[in-house]
Amino acid sequence: MATPNSSSHQKSDATAMDAPGIDNGEEFGVHVFSSSSELLEKLHEKWTSGKEQPYPAMYSSVFGGIILDPAMMVIPIDDHMVHRGHGVFDTAIILDGYLYELDVHLDRFLRSASKARISSPFPWATLRRILIQLAAASQCKKGTLRYWLSAGPGDFLLSPAGCPKSAFYAVMINEDFLQCTEGxxxxxxxxxxxxxxxxxxxxxxxxxxxxxxxxxxxxxxxxxxxxxxxxxxxxxxxxxxxxxxxxxxxxxxxxxxxxxxxxxxxxxxxxxxxxxxxxxxxxxxxxxxxxxxxxxxxxxxxxxxxxxxxxxxxxxxxxxxxxxxxxxxxxxxxxxxxxxxxxxxxxxxxxxx
Ligand SMILES: Cc1ncc(COP(=O)(O)O)c(C=O)c1O
Structure with missing residues (x-):
């Protein structure tokens, strides 16, 4: 009887593209995307299932603006936060079109950044303006605003010395909130x-x-x-x-x-x-x-x-x-x-x- 492990070693007609992550032995070949448009098409597949897109907008200081295309809501793999965990984050919620306690969350965010020895690419007031504009661009009325400060992209070393500029990322997530009544x-x-x-x-x-x-x-x-x-x-x-x-x-x-x-x-x-x-x-x-x-x-x-x-x-x-x-x-x-x-x-x- 085939177990999930043994079946992955059996031959099959499926290609790597049909079943990503499954190694079909001799026929397994890693696809090479020949153009950015082919890759973009692939990335868009995930978001065209008809369901509501849960992330209406993202901000990236690396891109220098707000991104509405979910397929492009990405961060660089050589970002110190990605491969060394050198980043801090915080959250603020949006209810009925209002951001709740944004300023206290931002204060804690910058305190965390300072303890993690990450200098923000923007002062407090600019971070706040970016988050408000992101929330507005997202049209989200109920949801969560999550944001990160990272030592930034650069190289893959332990020291952030090769990461010239810290990075700020933020994403809006559509989410409903109800008061919890069950224990x-x-x-x-x-x-x-x-x-x-x-x-x-x-x-x-x-x-x-x-x-x-x-x-x-x-x-x-x-x-x-x-x-x-x-x-x-x-x-x-x-x-x-x-x-x-x-x-x-x-x-x-x-x-x-x-x-x-x-x-x-x-x-x-x-x-x-x-x-x-x-x-x-x-x-x-x-x-x-x-x-x-x-x-x-x-x-x-x-x-x-x-x-x-x-x-x-x-x-x-x-x-x-x-x-x-x-x-x-x-x-x-x-x-x-x-x-x-x-x-x-x-x-x-x-x-x-
Ligand atoms: C470890 C930990 N403790 C406590 C909290 C609660 O903090 P807050 O009320 O700011 O969401 C959080 C969430 O941010 C957390 O991650």
């Missing part, structure tokens, strides 16, 4: 977390984060929780985490060894409203042990694209009564209202043409 399961990650130097910089080295997410998914969980070397709760693989104690305190792990999430910081600003209403007793950051955290009344993930995701089970044990927490949803409402109807300081109207 999820999480596990404690066994994948080692990044050391504080790297965890506090939003750099492109997300291998531990990816492995941690895969580990959780393999166990039927949504994602994982990292615990640091001292036994304190850290964060999730691409989200922060927050707890409500039985005394109705909102507690978030301190940010010294983890990414300071823009959403978590905004939550800390907004949550005192619930204290004023007498629904929460206090709002603070603290070092939390696993025991304290597992004994919380409510637990949630916090991140830009959520903004709050209730957690109801951790390592197969219920959090609180195992139901979506009332205060979790009250915090979710606070953030969601801020995203859809918050003040001008948080929301920027995209100047679509």
């Amino acid at each position: 999820v399961k999480v596990i404690t990650s066994t994948i080692p977390m990044k050391s504080p130097l790297f965890a506090t910089v939003k750099n492109v080295n997300y291998l531990p984060n990816v492995l941690s997410k895969m580990e959780a998914e393999e166990q039927g969980a949504f994602a994982s929780i990292w615990v640091d070397e001292e036994g304190y709760i850290a964060e999730g693989p691409n989200v922060n985490v927050a707890f409500i104690t039985h005394d109705k305190e909102l507690v978030l792990p301190v940010f010294d060894k983890i990414l300071s999430g823009c959403t978590a910081l905004r939550l800390l600003e907004l949550a005192p409203k619930l204290v004023e209403q007498g629904r929460l007793k206090s709002v603070r950051t603290a070092n939390l042990t696993v025991e304290e955290a597992k004994g919380a009344a409510e637990m949630m993930y916090v991140g830009s694209t959520l903004p709050i995701l209730p957690i109801i089970t951790w390592d197969e044990k219920p959090i609180g009564d195992g139901m979506v927490g009332e205060l979790t949803m009250a915090l979710s409402d606070l953030l969601w209202d801020d995203m859809v109807a918050g003040p001008e300081t948080q929301r920027l109207a995209i100047p679509y043409a």
